[in-house]
Amino acid sequence: MEDCTVISDRPKQVDLxxxxxxxxCLNACPTYRELGVEMDSPRxxxxxxxxxxxxxxxxxxxTEHIGLCLACRGCETACPSGVQYGRLVEAAxxxxxxxxxxxxxxxxxxxxxxxxxxxxxxxxxxxxxILYLYEASRLKALLxxxxxxxxxxxxxxxxxxTPPADPPFYFRQxxxxxxxxxxxxxxxxxxxxxxxxxxxxxxxxxxxxVLQRNGCDVVLPTGQGCCGALHVHAGEREEARKLARxxxxxxxxxxxxxxxxxxxxxGSTLKEYNDLLEDDPAYADKAAKFSRLMRDVTExxxxxxxxxxxxxxxxxxxxxxxxxxxxxxxxxxxxRRLLAQVPGLEFREMALxxxxxxxxxxxxxxHNQMAMQILDKKMTHVNATGAEVIATANPGCLxxxxxxxxxxxxxxxxxxxxxxxxxxxxxxxxxxxxxxxEP
Ligand code: SF4
Ligand code: SF4
Numbered sequence: 001m002e003d004c005t006v007i008s009d010r011p012k013q014v015d016l017x018x019x020x021x022x023x024x025c026l027n028a029c030p031t032y033r034e035l036g037v038e039m040d041s042p043r044x045x046x047x048x049x050x051x052x053x054x055x056x057x058x059x060x061x062x063t064e065h066i067g068l069c070l071a072c073r074g075c076e077t078a079c080p081s082g083v084q085y086g087r088l089v090e091a092a093x094x095x096x097x098x099x100x101x102x103x104x105x106x107x108x109x110x111x112x113x114x115x116x117x118x119x120x121x122x123x124x125x126x127x128x129x130i131l132y133l134y135e136a137s138r139l140k141a142l143l144x145x146x147x148x149x150x151x152x153x154x155x156x157x158x159x160x161x162t163p164p165a166d167p168p169f170y171f172r173q174x175x176x177x178x179x180x181x182x183x184x185x186x187x188x189x190x191x192x193x194x195x196x197x198x199x200x201x202x203x204x205x206x207x208x209x210v211l212q213r214n215g216c217d218v219v220l221p222t223g224q225g226c227c228g229a230l231h232v233h234a235g236e237r238e239e240a241r242k243l244a245r246x247x248x249x250x251x252x253x254x255x256x257x258x259x260x261x262x263x264x265x266x267g268s269t270l271k272e273y274n275d276l277l278e279d280d281p282a283y284a285d286k287a288a289k290f291s292r293l294m295r296d297v298t299e300x301x302x303x304x305x306x307x308x309x310x311x312x313x314x315x316x317x318x319x320x321x322x323x324x325x326x327x328x329x330x331x332x333x334x335x336r337r338l339l340a341q342v343p344g345l346e347f348r349e350m351a352l353x354x355x356x357x358x359x360x361x362x363x364x365x366x367h368n369q370m371a372m373q374i375l376d377k378k379m380t381h382v383n384a385t386g387a388e389v390i391a392t393a394n395p396g397c398l399x400x401x402x403x404x405x406x407x408x409x410x411x412x413x414x415x416x417x418x419x420x421x422x423x424x425x426x427x428x429x430x431x432x433x434x435x436x437x438e439p
Pocket of ligand 1: 028029030032041042069071076085
């Protein structure tokens, strides 16, 4: 029997028709800025999608130009015609995956990563343990000190982008409820991610603490899992739909005021579950409700009366917009407004702060050379601010910018916005007295 929940993806004509080929998006596109090639611009990519929609074959060249796109959606912000480029490129990649046969090793590797590792706490824990052993055995430090990784060329570059192991892993907190500090004003669900559980466990802890200090009962629903963002970016939309349905089932009936993520890349996909499941009659309405409740943690905190019991943070901070927050979710002022409320913090705006840093999910691994070129330019702008801290709002950007600091930086610290808030709350001079006074 045919599986009626399998939805075929390809760029929709109505979305393609919105492009009037004006070219106003070209300067906002990192790959066009690097290469100056029309086929690697948003307009050129849309033109190629139109050719395929009109019956042209999917060639290796088409696959390459669509693959080299960062899916950063800078072009969406620049476009006066409202072209939803993110929808287009994700659907184009899905069509490529469905129609272009991959070699057996590539198919097996993709199935292992997208179908197995990212979806399994057990596999992620194994991966985290291997990473931890690699770091704890000091093998990593030794190889770096000997310059061995440089000899490996591209492989060595990739090693610099490997997510760190951050034990104890965060999986053990899933299923728990963290009560609000003081009077509970909100009940929120927190989605802890997939890789973030092993590589950003401390960031997840900081996020929950900051929410608690802002009157939130924070629930970590048991059935939650990977959001599917990496799957969507890689054209694995059907696999992403399975994950979306599981997250909706795990969270939607919990009576939450908001569903929170601290990962802008995940948030963008989570907010677009309504798009992902629009043709699934059983889940379309539920997905729309889920999407309405989704909030980036900075967006949520900036919209409520913020607890200002913070200590002084005498630091100069610049902010790198995460593409999927600024362009995907249109959240730009919220992180800046939060940073502005930290006592003593001096904010230094950087030039082109919303131009991609080159992270883009697994782009920096798959297209390492282009990602590093883009990062090089980004670090020039970071260094010009004189800031000693780079704040951002997405784990992938944190890793990419940390690599940027190692390669081209001036020793800057790279942190998530909520980590600065968390530290400021910790520094509040009356905290110990207040904690002692509470039952
Ligand atoms: S998503 Fe980013 S890289 Fe892709 S075409 Fe748009 S601006 Fe260029
Ligand atoms: S995507 Fe928008 S800005 Fe770019 S060429 Fe088309 S209509 Fe113009």
